[in-house]
Amino acid sequence: MLSIQKGEDLLSISLNNILSFRKEEEEFRELVIDWNKNIMIEILDFYPVEVIFKGNQIKFKTSNFDDKIHLKVKMDLETLLDIAYLRINPITAVLKRKLKIKGLLKVGTLLKFMKIFLNSMKMVAANPNLNYYEQDKKTR
Amino acid sequence: MTETKQRNLYDKVSKEEVEEKLIEIFGLENVTRKAVDLYPYSYDMTECEAHMPDFVVLPENNDQLVKLVKFCSDNAIPIVPYISGNNVGGLTIPEKGGILVDFGKKMNRILHIDENMMYALLEPGVTFGQLYKYLEENYPHLRYSYPFAPPYAGVVGNAILSGMNNLSCKIGSMGDSINGLEVITADGSIARIGSCFYGKDKADDDSWWCRYPMPDLMGLFINWQGMTGLVTKCAVQLWPNPPYKKTYLAIVFGLEAIAPVMREVGRTEVVDDISAVSTEVVKMAIEIPEPTKIEGEPDFAALFPMSAKTENLLNAKKEILDSTIQKLKNQGIKVILVDVDEFSKLFNLRVRCYLDLPSVVLTLVEYSGLTWFGSYAPTHKLEELISEVYPIFLKYDVSPFIYMKIMKHAHYGIFRPIIRYKKFEDEEKIHQLLDEITEVCIGKGCIPYKTPVWMTEKMRKEINPGWLQLFDKIKNCMDPNNIFNPGRWNT
Numbered sequence: 141m142l143s144i145q146k147g148e149d150l151l152s153i154s155l156n157n158i159l160s161f162r163k164e165e166e167e168f169r170e171l172v173i174d175w176n177k178n179i180m181i182e183i184l185d186f187y188p189v190e191v192i193f194k195g196n197q198i199k200f201k202t203s204n205f206d207d208k209i210h211l212k213v214k215m216d217l218e219t220l221l222d223i224a225y226l227r228i229n230p231i232t233a234v235l236k237r238k239l240k241i242k243g244l245l246k247v248g249t250l251l252k253f254m255k256i257f258l259n260s261m262k263m264v265a266a267n268p269n270l271n272y273y274e275q276d277k278k279t280r
Numbered sequence: 281m282t283e284t285k286q287r288n289l290y291d292k293v294s295k296e297e298v299e300e301k302l303i304e305i306f307g308l309e310n311v312t313r314k315a316v317d318l319y320p321y322s323y324d325m326t327e328c329e330a331h332m333p334d335f336v337v338l339p340e341n342n343d344q345l346v347k348l349v350k351f352c353s354d355n356a357i358p359i360v361p362y363i364s365g366n367n368v369g370g371l372t373i374p375e376k377g378g379i380l381v382d383f384g385k386k387m388n389r390i391l392h393i394d395e396n397m398m399y400a401l402l403e404p405g406v407t408f409g410q411l412y413k414y415l416e417e418n419y420p421h422l423r424y425s426y427p428f429a430p431p432y433a434g435v436v437g438n439a440i441l442s443g444m445n446n447l448s449c450k451i452g453s454m455g456d457s458i459n460g461l462e463v464i465t466a467d468g469s470i471a472r473i474g475s476c477f478y479g480k481d482k483a484d485d486d487s488w489w490c491r492y493p494m495p496d497l498m499g500l501f502i503n504w505q506g507m508t509g510l511v512t513k514c515a516v517q518l519w520p521n522p523p524y525k526k527t528y529l530a531i532v533f534g535l536e537a538i539a540p541v542m543r544e545v546g547r548t549e550v551v552d553d554i555s556a557v558s559t560e561v562v563k564m565a566i567e568i569p570e571p572t573k574i575e576g577e578p579d580f581a582a583l584f585p586m587s588a589k590t591e592n593l594l595n596a597k598k599e600i601l602d603s604t605i606q607k608l609k610n611q612g613i614k615v616i617l618v619d620v621d622e623f624s625k626l627f628n629l630r631v632r633c634y635l636d637l638p639s640v641v642l643t644l645v646e647y648s649g650l651t652w653f654g655s656y657a658p659t660h661k662l663e664e665l666i667s668e669v670y671p672i673f674l675k676y677d678v679s680p681f682i683y684m685k686i687m688k689h690a691h692y693g694i695f696r697p698i699i700r701y702k703k704f705e706d707e708e709k710i711h712q713l714l715d716e717i718t719e720v721c722i723g724k725g726c727i728p729y730k731t732p733v734w735m736t737e738k739m740r741k742e743i744n745p746g747w748l749q750l751f752d753k754i755k756n757c758m759d760p761n762n763i764f765n766p767g768r769w770n771t
Contacts, residue, residue, distance in 0.1 A: 149574045150562070265625055270629065
């Protein structure tokens with residue numbers, strides 16, 4: 141059973157929403173359960189959020205961050221939406237310095253981050269449903 | 281616990297005789313004096329003091345209402361009009377008891393839609409959900425304007441109390457959108473106001489198209505909270521429903537920075553509506569129980585719905601919006617503009633309750649209690665209002681829910697601190713909070729609408745004596761026996 145913390149700040153709420161979309165998906169669970177990594181996401185103009193993958197839990201922190209951060213990602217909100225809605229691919233975003241990643245050399249962690257976060261964002265964005273009451277109740 | 285206050289309504293005629301008369305007029309099945317039936321009409325979501333009516337009647341037609349008004353005039357018995365009880369101002373609490381007229385159950389027909397002159401002729405009980413569905417199914421090329429209110433709230437009440445809806449940046453107050461009214465006045469005569477005034481007995485359905493250029497008697501009934509007569513028909517304007525629509529969301533950092541954003545975008549004349557809510561209101565929609573703002577979060581979110589007949593026109597409007605936002609950024613204002621459909625999918629679809637109107641914001645009413653200082657506001661004072669009202673919420677340890685609008689392309693604004701609370705538990709504290717907010721806002725020139733009695737009492741201290749004398753004269757002239765919703769505005 142995968143548990144994703146319900147955030148109380150705007151970015152954690154959003155991350156919960158995105159990650160929960162695939163909560164019931166086997167492939168997604170294999171990716172995140174026991175990954176045991178701390179990922180820092182910072183949306184420009186907002187604030188940093190640490191996403192903690194530990195065992196079967198995903199948690200969020202907006203302060204008192206862990207010393208050990210495995211990957212730091214920074215972008216603005218427009219870039220996040222551009223990636224999710226396929227207007228720019230992440231590689232181009234990195235090359236254009238719209239997406240800044242600290243820890244680029246940790247290839248395994250980076251690839252997994254892309255599979256977990258970026259793919260989930262794209263899937264949520266591609267879902268045509270705009271009605272909360274028609275969402276999959278099991279996951280969200 | 282609500283109780284009927286001591287009063288002497290039945291010195292001219294006994295309560296039993298009143299009941300007999302009401303049954304004669306409305307029929308046994310449409311009259312009640314049972315406490316169990318009366319109780320729901322004795323209070324609303326606000327902290328305003330509850331009071332029981334003595335009777336509730338369900339009218340079906342004007343003949344019944346004319347008889348009722350004449351009878352009540354002769355015997356000085358109060359009449360309180362009621363539609364769905366969703367107002368946030370104690371407006372239908374029968375301050376002095378009497379007969380509550382519930383229009384919502386049987387006088388709720390959409391009488392006519394005029395496609396040519398674009399208006400809807402409605403009975404008082406028509407709800408927003410009903411009108412929305414009816415237009416969508418039968419006249420999809422026409423639209424009405426909808427508020428942040430549940431679909432079961434009344435259209436006519438909103439219009440005659442100058443509510444504001446999701447086309448308000450274009451058209452202003454809903455009171456301005458009334459073409460015509462039919463009212464029963466205190467002597468039991470039926471008056472038709474507006475272009476429908478021709479015709480001795482009956483107006484043609486296609487004659488409710490304008491309120492000018494004759495003397496505008498509409499003002500005798502709009503915003504009077506049912507104190508001058510019973511409105512039995514109302515014609516409201518409709519608008520073309522353009523095929524291209526898009527809503528943008530401005531995320532604004534800095535408490536006061538939202539004010540120039542709203543004003544500047546309002547003046548562009550490209551948006552249908554501007555509604556801004558504090559971040560705490562956004563979080564409330566997604567079921568954060570007592571939302572607070574953390575450091576680094578934006579302070580306000582503003583919605584800008586736009587519509588156009590062609591895609592090119594919509595794009596041109598977007599271009600103007602983009603350049604306005606860019607200018608604001610150049611002035612140092614931290615604002616991000618995004619497509620709300622895109623954003624809400626990634627953020628949380630529950631926030632769409634602020635978009636897909638009319639809608640019930642369930643979390644807003646989940647504690648049963650809801651109250652506000654809903655006011656028309658001078659837009660140049662918005663910065664001061666926000667910066668002074670926000671800390672008052674924090675002082676009382678209540679999440680600051682602030683909702684604002686820009687009306688009629690920035691001619692004026694709406695400033696509306698809203699408070700949800702546990703009814704019957706927190707009323708005293710919440711009333712103190714609201715009282716403090718009221719002092720500040722009235723001091724800055726805000727004019728509350730749908731006002732509870734305690735608020736009009738405060739306003740009366742600030743209003744010029746000439747206005748008050750004229751107001752009292754008109755009320756006395758229109759309603760010499762003070763039968764129409766007595767007590768409102770301290771009458």
